[in-house]
Amino acid sequence: MIDFPCVRVLYFATARTAAGTGEETWATTSPLSAEAFWAEALRRHPDLTPHRPSIRLARNEVYLNPGELLQPEDEVALIPPVSGG
Amino acid sequence: MIDFPCVRVLYFATARTAAGTGEETWATTSPLSAEAFWAEALRRHPDLTPHRPSIRLARNEVYLNPGELLQPEDEVALIPPVSGG
């Protein structure tokens, strides 16, 4: 078995419902832009499409800055609009 | 003993200290303007003079409106600046 570096992807709340899963790992050896990440996420889970405009991405527990890349072995989370309190 | 109608006068906080008393009754048979009230209060207690600008009068537990008269048998209170809470 080859030990690939993986992006760990976490789906929360409505994103989890639309994806049908709370967590995945994607094997990748190169950094991903947010656009490339979304292309793969929507390929895997087309039902996420209507949620995309309202979902923010977090990288290692911090909201992703514009232009920032996702690295292999990062933890990436899909954060739908929050509703705590 | 003749039973005169009286204004009951209450002094609070710094007004009480300046007047040297917390309560008095003033016999009167006619309504008093705020100005007439103050003339009598300062005649009795000259040490109240520097406090007068900051003291509000209350009549029967309600702040006195401009022009309102004090009636015999009213309870009149001298209310220095409040500092609760």
Place this chain on the structure above:
Amino acid sequence: MHAEVELLRQELEPLILAGAPPRPDSGAVVEFTGTVRDSENGTPISALIYEAYEPMAQRVALALLQELAQAHPVRAASMRHRLGPVPVGAAAIHLRVESAHRAEAFAFAAAFMDRLKQDVPIWKTGSLP
């Protein structure tokens, strides 16, 4: 609107009682507790002494709760103020406001404290060293 005012010469009830369960249609409870600090104008103290024109303080505070509920609709508001000596660290005042949503309760509580300090005949009349 349910409004309550109490002036007490004893320790204000622990917050667990003040914090009784809210009505089921209230989603927000804002509480303010004003406690006695350990110094007054730079001098260390052990207690502040509060005095009130009690019946008027009751009346004015209650009228204020009712008046503010016009501008900031809340379901319930209660105010307790302690009188006499209040030791450092103890609560001199406790205000509790319940509303359906939080904005009204925050606005009501802040406005009430401002108006209390203008209009309600309660005074700090001294301190204990």
Place this chain on the structure above:
Amino acid sequence: MHAEVELLRQELEPLILAGAPPRPDSGAVVEFTGTVRDSENGTPISALIYEAYEPMAQRVALALLQELAQAHPVRAASMRHRLGPVPVGAAAIHLRVESAHRAEAFAFAAAFMDRLKQDVPIWKTGSLP
């Protein structure tokens, strides 16, 4: 500034504990409690269900407490949020802010609740009938 964040899957501690004595140089304590109302979008419910991205929610809430203390200097601020099912009438969130004077504590608490509802990854994910 002392800051604390806790995410719990049990009843939030009674307010008597949350309301522990303030520091002797703090004169104001503002507390906000958000409770579950008995209906959601007009439908009667018995509980709301909360979920969080827990480590990020901790991190973002703590950073928010520290950030807001720059604009509104307070001595201490703590936030507790309950997760899982929270029955009607029970507290989902409790915020406690201590400061020397009341204005900062009110401003801090109201601002924190606004930002919590924008940035902290906690969700209502359903309800129980």
